[in-house]
Amino acid sequence: MTRASQPHPKNANGKKRSFLLYLTSLALFYPIMRFAGYTIPKKPDYVKITSQLPLTGYLITRDFILFDKGGLCWALSRKCTHLGCRLHYSETRDILECPCHQSQFHASTGNVVKGPATKPLTQFPVEKRENNPYYIVTT
Ligand code: FES
Known part of the structure; x- marks a missing residue:
């Protein structure tokens, strides 16, 4: 009676084998796709800024700098395009500087x-709103 409820040993081995084959093919498939240039697209994050910007017209966050000057809003990534260090903003020279190898980027365009x-x-889309949240940055 208990024998009927247990899987046949040959069946159990076949399931294990097909599961291992599945894992092996996944382990091979992903590196091949990466080599071919395929990347899994990242889901966008919506960062809500719940306060008005200071009078300086910019706000520095961990990942981006949000500008609101002259009726225009834009957000630039703080990740250096050379090797990924975090950029600093120099308000007097209106540039973003990299502390690692001293690359500089124009603060209005992000150009080198x-x-x-x-x-x-990278420039992130910004939605300016009348009410709280005052800015929504899509990263
Ligand atoms: S990481 Fe920024 S210049 Fe090298």
Whole structure:
């Protein structure tokens, strides 16, 4: 009576084998797809800024700098496009500077002013609103 409820030993081995085959194919498939240039798209994050910007017209967060100047709003990533260090904003020179290898980026456009970085900064979409949250930045 108990024998009927237990799986046949041959069946159990077949399930184990197919599961291992499944894991092996997954382990091989993903690196091949990465090598071919495929990346899994990241889900966007919506960062809500719940206060008005200071009179300086910019707000520095961990991941981006939000500007609201002259009726325009934009947000630039703080991740250097050279090797990924976190950028600092120099208000007097209106540039973002990298402390690692001294790349500089224009604060209005994110374009490279001085290398070794060659690519411009990532610009994030900003939605300005009348009520709280006053800004929504899509990263
Ligand atoms: S990491 Fe920024 S310049 Fe090298």
